[in-house]
Amino acid sequence: MPVGSPKPQTVATKKYEKKAGFVSKSYKLRRELVDQFAEACDKAGISQAAQLTKMMKEFIEQQE
Incomplete structure (x- = not known):
């Protein structure tokens, strides 16, 4: 759980992320490169997280 005196929403968010299996890397x-990637995602109308997830899944499938 968060350190200190977190607000109830922060605690609830952290609890959800843990339950849903989210991790921060x-x-x-x-x-x-990062700036170009952010710009390309904006142009494509997709979030950076969604695009990274898509690319990771494609790479994993290629390796199987």
């Missing part, structure tokens, strides 16, 4: 990438 951190990667170090070049700023230029």
Whole structure:
């Protein structure tokens, strides 16, 4: 759970994320690439998370 005195909504969000199996990952990438990716996602009208999920699934399928 969150540290300190979190608001009830923060606690509820963290509880949901844990139950749903969400995790936060951190990667170090070049700023230029990240900015280009964000711009491309905006142009395509898709969230960055949705596009990353799609690309990860496609890559996993290719490796099977």
